[in-house]
Amino acid sequence: MHKVYNWQLNRTMEYKYPETRPDKQVTWLFDTNKCIACQTCTVACKNAWTAGKGQEAMFWNNVETKPWGFYPLGWDIRLLEKLGSQNWDRNKYLGKTIFETAPYGEEMLGFMPDAEDYLHPNIGEDEVSSAINQGDYLKMVHQPWMFYLQRICNHCTYPACVAACPRKSIYKRKEDGIVLIDQARCRGYQECVRGCPYKKSFFRDYTGKSEKCISCYPTVEQGNQTQCVVNCIGKIRLFGFKNNWQNPREDNPFDYLIYFKKIALPLYPQFGLEPNVYYIPPINVPGQFNKQLFGPGAETAVQLYREAYKDKYLIAVLMLMGCTDKIIHRFDVKGDIETGYAIGYDEKGAEIIRVPIKEPIIIRNKYDEQKDVYRISVS
Numbered sequence: 001m002h003k004v005y006n007w008q009l010n011r012t013m014e015y016k017y018p019e020t021r022p023d024k025q026v027t028w029l030f031d032t033n034k035c036i037a038c039q040t041c042t043v044a045c046k047n048a049w050t051a052g053k054g055q056e057a058m059f060w061n062n063v064e065t066k067p068w069g070f071y072p073l074g075w076d077i078r079l080l081e082k083l084g085s086q087n088w089d090r091n092k093y094l095g096k097t098i099f100e101t102a103p104y105g106e107e108m109l110g111f112m113p114d115a116e117d118y119l120h121p122n123i124g125e126d127e128v129s130s131a132i133n134q135g136d137y138l139k140m141v142h143q144p145w146m147f148y149l150q151r152i153c154n155h156c157t158y159p160a161c162v163a164a165c166p167r168k169s170i171y172k173r174k175e176d177g178i179v180l181i182d183q184a185r186c187r188g189y190q191e192c193v194r195g196c197p198y199k200k201s202f203f204r205d206y207t208g209k210s211e212k213c214i215s216c217y218p219t220v221e222q223g224n225q226t227q228c229v230v231n232c233i234g235k236i237r238l239f240g241f242k243n244n245w246q247n248p249r250e251d252n253p254f255d256y257l258i259y260f261k262k263i264a265l266p267l268y269p270q271f272g273l274e275p276n277v278y279y280i281p282p283i284n285v286p287g288q289f290n291k292q293l294f295g296p297g298a299e300t301a302v303q304l305y306r307e308a309y310k311d312k313y314l315i316a317v318l319m320l321m322g323c324t325d326k327i328i329h330r331f332d333v334k335g336d337i338e339t340g341y342a343i344g345y346d347e348k349g350a351e352i353i354r355v356p357i358k359e360p361i362i363i364r365n366k367y368d369e370q371k372d373v374y375r376i377s378v379s
């Protein structure tokens with residue numbers, strides 16, 4: 001075991017390999033508050049990568065309704081129960097990670113789901129946290145709550161799948177931090193399936209090998225965002241690259257939301273993998289639940305999101321989500337919050353997108369002179 005620094009835990013921790021960070025790191029931002037659980041992302045990913053034989057129950061992207069949704073069944077609560085106390089002292093994690101609680105002779109605390117656990121990917125969808133009795137009515141903020149959690153491989157900085165693989169078949173690319181399984185080396189031992197706490201490495205019995213999200217690398221290499229992002233109906237997603245926690249740039253949209261505003265947070269940072277998918281936490285969920293999922297910064301992030309309409313830079317980045325297929329490397333804001341624009345630039349500094357910070361409301365006349373018809377709003 002080596003001592004490595006995990007900035008999400010604010011401390012060093014144990015990991016199988018020495019600390020190495022890629023030149024740049026693939027990163028996703030998901031705004032949980034805007035998701036409508038349409039599953040378009042899930043279908044887009046499935047059509048692109050997992051439509052073959054033996055991949056029927058394999059979803060590299062899934063969207064589950066918390067608190068009752070799981071894919072595979074119970075993936076997180078089964079591990080959380082084993083992990084023990086998960087306390088924080090402000091931003092420092094006092095509990096143990098899955099690497100620090102590894103049973104004797106194993107690389108990390110893990111478990112193997114059963115085949116049946118993958119058969120109901122929509123379990124719990126749209127189910128709220130508690131029963132609604134006859135005669136109940138919704139109060140704001142309503143007591144029975146739920147939210148949609150979008151899940152893909154986190155292309156972790158300290159991947160459990162990499163540490164688990166006895167064949168060294170899994171590797172993290174130096175140029176962009178994408179984690180891949182070498183299909184030629186894999187022998188299907190499934191240690192990555194057991195070890196990944198997010199359960200985002202899957203065994204394909206048709207080939208006898210494991211597979212996982214490849215971060216759509218053929219399209220990323222062309223400067224485009226991933227399939228789950230460009231097909232998102234709710235425009236809740238943004239894909240690109242973040243910088244190291246030690247040298248963030250304020251004009252990088254990922255660094256801005258993660259390091260400067262601290263509004264986008266990792267999922268279960270206490271597992272210790274330094275995951276690279278960042279979530280804006282849901283605002284109508286009990287604080288303790290949010291804290292368990294997204295760490296001690298969740299409450300501040302929720303407050304910031306509620307006030308986001310006052311902050312033109314924050315709103316500007318949120319408006320850049322889902323507005324272009326191209327990867328945005330830098331952003332800028334021109335004008336004020338009422339009439340200004342958010343602008344996205346590519347790697348070479350060329351403008352690729354310009355969107356209004358505040359979407360204009362256009363009220364058209366009921367009478368259309370050109371067509372000589374009345375248009376009646378039925379809404």
Ligand code: SF4
Nearest residue numbers: 153154156160161196
């Ligand atoms: S989420 Fe799981 S499969 Fe993906 S890099 Fe991390 S440990 Fe590996």
Ligand code: SF4
Nearest residue numbers: 035038039041232234
């Ligand atoms: S496509 Fe977007 S809005 Fe629809 S389920 Fe996926 S993340 Fe949510």
